[in-house]
Amino acid sequence: MTSEDAHRSGFACFVGRPNAGKSTLTNRLVGTKVAITSSKPQTTRHAIRGIVHRPDAQLIIVDTPGLHRPRTLLGRRLNDLVYETWSEVDVVGLCVPADEKVGPGDRFIAEQLKKVARRTPVVGIVTKTDLVPKQQVAEQLLALQDVMDFAELIPVSAKDSFQVDELSDVLVSQMPEGPQLYPDGELTDEPESTLIAELIREAALEGVRDELPHSLAVTVEEMNPREGRDDLIDVHALIYVERSSQKAIVIGRGGERLREVGSQARRQIQALLGSKIYLDLHVKIAKDWQRDPKQLRKLGF
Numbered sequence: 001m002t003s004e005d006a007h008r009s010g011f012a013c014f015v016g017r018p019n020a021g022k023s024t025l026t027n028r029l030v031g032t033k034v035a036i037t038s039s040k041p042q043t044t045r046h047a048i049r050g051i052v053h054r055p056d057a058q059l060i061i062v063d064t065p066g067l068h069r070p071r072t073l074l075g076r077r078l079n080d081l082v083y084e085t086w087s088e089v090d091v092v093g094l095c096v097p098a099d100e101k102v103g104p105g106d107r108f109i110a111e112q113l114k115k116v117a118r119r120t121p122v123v124g125i126v127t128k129t130d131l132v133p134k135q136q137v138a139e140q141l142l143a144l145q146d147v148m149d150f151a152e153l154i155p156v157s158a159k160d161s162f163q164v165d166e167l168s169d170v171l172v173s174q175m176p177e178g179p180q181l182y183p184d185g186e187l188t189d190e191p192e193s194t195l196i197a198e199l200i201r202e203a204a205l206e207g208v209r210d211e212l213p214h215s216l217a218v219t220v221e222e223m224n225p226r227e228g229r230d231d232l233i234d235v236h237a238l239i240y241v242e243r244s245s246q247k248a249i250v251i252g253r254g255g256e257r258l259r260e261v262g263s264q265a266r267r268q269i270q271a272l273l274g275s276k277i278y279l280d281l282h283v284k285i286a287k288d289w290q291r292d293p294k295q296l297r298k299l300g301f
């Protein structure tokens with residue numbers, strides 16, 4: 001093998017302001033749903049890895065939470081996690097949606113990238129190109145070029161799969177030569193319970209008020225095959241909120257919302273596990289958990 005066609009492997013992560021399309025792009029690259037997506041900003045909390053298997057390369061994608069003004073202990077921990085990720089990966093993709101002007105938010109992220117991860121190459125990605133005419137994509141690429149020094153610039157649409165393979169090529173070209181790091185067929189190294197908790201959180205966030213997202217956390221307390229049956233798994237999970245008013249929102253009138261959340265999450269979890277599940281969901285109040293180090297640890301932060 002010459003170095004031209006040697007196997008490459010490494011880590012990539014996407015950054016960008018909330019709603020830039022990072023999770024959707026990760027899912028499209030990996031080809032299955034691993035990171036949660038939502039029209040609400042800042043819903044990605046865990047560094048979920050999706051793995052792209054190619055004959056010539058293995059690309060591990062780390063999906064970081066959004067950077068934001070740290071008002072709580074959780075906010076600070078999330079930002080630290082972002083900075084740590086940036087300096088450890090082989091390449092960062094800075095995502096800017098085609099349908100929104102390049103602005104102070106993007107420049108702020110670029111400045112942080114230059115400071116924290118000077119040695120990490122950055123690829124500029126214009127996302128959601130399906131939403132605007134070609135001319136506007138070209139203009140967006142030009143505007144993005146002024147933000148920082150990019151290793152490469154590329155427009156993509158996760159929705160239409162436009163240029164997604166090309167993006168994969170560009171990211172792989174920044175990886176060092178190296179062997180496959182994960183076995184074939186593995187899509188993510190997150191434990192199943194974390195993915196399940198994320199799916200429940202996603203379902204619980206659907207259609208609720210803007211202030212709720214950061215107050216919601218989900219833990220899977222237990223997950224066991226039903227005794228005497230090999231086709232059913234019992235999953236017991238807790239949804240944590242901070243106040244009784246939030247508990248009321250999540251549960252809904254007569255428990256209606258919680259039932260909807262449960263049945264939506266159940267469908268997704270069944271697809272993930274390939275098995276029937278019984279989902280037992282409870283809502284608990286953990287007062288001000290975002291400010292309490294002990295509670296944060298318990299919830300996995």
Ligand SMILES: Nc1nc2c(ncn2[C@@H]2O[C@H](COP(=O)(O)OP(=O)(O)OP(=O)(O)O)[C@@H](O)[C@H]2O)c(=O)[nH]1
Binds near residue numbers: 022023038040042044
């Ligand atoms: N039309 C179109 N919409 C997209 C595309 N990619 C993402 N979206 C939508 O944009 C919204 C945000 O997408 P996400 O992937 O959740 O964005 P994100 O950057 O991960 O968001 P945070 O987790 O909040 O940081 C969702 O409603 C997606 O459906 C795309 O290629 N085309």
